[in-house]
Amino acid sequence: MDKREIKSIIEALLFTWGDPLSLKDISSIIGISKEDAYNIINDMIEEFNYNRRGVQIVQFNDKYQLSTRPEHHEWISKLYTPKTSKGLSNAALETLSIIAYKQPITKTEIEAIRGVKCDKALNTLLDKKLIKEVGRLEKTGRPILYGTTDEFLLQFGLKSIDELPELKDLTEIDLENIE
Amino acid sequence: MDKREIKSIIEALLFTWGDPLSLKDISSIIGISKEDAYNIINDMIEEFNYNRRGVQIVQFNDKYQLSTRPEHHEWISKLYTPKTSKGLSNAALETLSIIAYKQPITKTEIEAIRGVKCDKALNTLLDKKLIKEVGRLEKTGRPILYGTTDEFLLQFGLKSIDELPELKDLTEIDLENIE
């Protein structure tokens, strides 16, 4: 099978599935190695961008999904009543950013950084499946450790957790003892 | 706006809409004449074929829709491992339950809840006269609103739609986590 045909099939698979599809599924369906599939999909991502296609391939972890481009948002909104869901509250966003950078982390540690209680924010984030329990700390009370989910990567357009914007370098401020 | 950009937007519109989209809707959203839109879409159909893209634009009457290609059917079918477990509710029942509780509701809204297209399920339900068209939304595409029928009440032994089991139990659980 030639590369052109493989690309065509991958596009068809992504289109049909709609949801994120893993590299593993793609490669096993087509019967090629994961490495080959990976390279071909990266080619496709570039081609889609180069040709200014109406859809793009978004990636997070080892999953791929088709979506429209942000710059077309205005046009597509004319088809749909805009999504009514509100963005996250500041409290939830702050809590989420602490978890994202410091995971795994307990509620007490988060609250120590924010200086306020976080129960409500944590519940919202759990409910929206942006964070999950990733374990328990082996100490009194066995406090829950929180971490981010795939849904988090998807909703924030991150390929992986390493892609988080860098935390502002504090060496500039030149303060001792900040970890 | 250049032609390349218009093509890009049309692709995005067809992609998100999923269902057949009329030339009228497309041209009015973009703000070009129906004739121009017609010519551009015909161009696109040829390009999609020439480039052996994984999706094609199919036309019937004055409506256009994106679909996969018949020759890829074999590959696409590998995405679906038949589920044999009896416990699973089928698509039609899921769709029916959503309509019962959320009527009047459009197909797009049902699909957003289920995460899967519902055309066949809707046809089955319409065929069995368990649901019917109860109106149309006054927006692009004038989407149909669905509701349940008297036949539905009869079938499930309900005197009226108010007799549906209450959702209270469900909301009580979830309410705790809602800001």
Add this chain to the structure above:
Amino acid sequence: MRYNVVLEIFEGPLDLLLHLIDKNEVDIRDIPISKITEQYLEYLEKMKDLDLEITSEFLLMAATLLEIKSKMLLPKKKDEGKQLEIEEVDPREDLVKKLIDYKRFKEAAIKLKEREELQRKLFFKPREEIDLDIRNENLELENVKIEDLFKIFCNIMKRNNIETRKINIHEIKRDEISIEESMKRIEKILNEKKTVTFSELFDKNSSRIYIVVTFLSLLELMRLKVIAIKQEKNFGNIYITLKC
């Protein structure tokens, strides 16, 4: 009296302090503590005026600020007896560390928000229906009861995220009552009747939050020695009276 003043809402005491530091254009490492403390307390006063509930975190920070302020006023100790120079610990150090740490995440949160907004502009599509999906086989209703339909619906809703569920519950309103309001209410009731029982303080339809707030305000009133509580036997009625 209520003022129609829009007071900026802060996420907590650290957030408020950062705002004050910004507003005064001072160095975070060298906070003019008495000036900032003064403004901090002013803000709490404004919150009080507006009947906003001041959480314990804000009060705790006020205490911390006052403590730092008093430490700063102490004359610097000189260990004259010793030759070794002992470096003085700046009383502000802990607070500054906390502020800087919090600030990093606050800024990261802003960047995340931008990403979220961009991402919300993307549209996806639902999965296609496929003939092979055997779930689409014929619809047999013979053994399906309305309860089954209900269960199916509940499962779908659970599978989904909160946005869809919200549609169901938008009519359910949360009781908004603060502990302060609740305390005033109880005092008023007690001024009218000498003694009330705990259960008399709400009716059957009171929400759980309402009951919890009522209970918390009773505890607070007890702490302030405004009321006395008596229970004749375990699980018996709780009688509440005004202390005076």
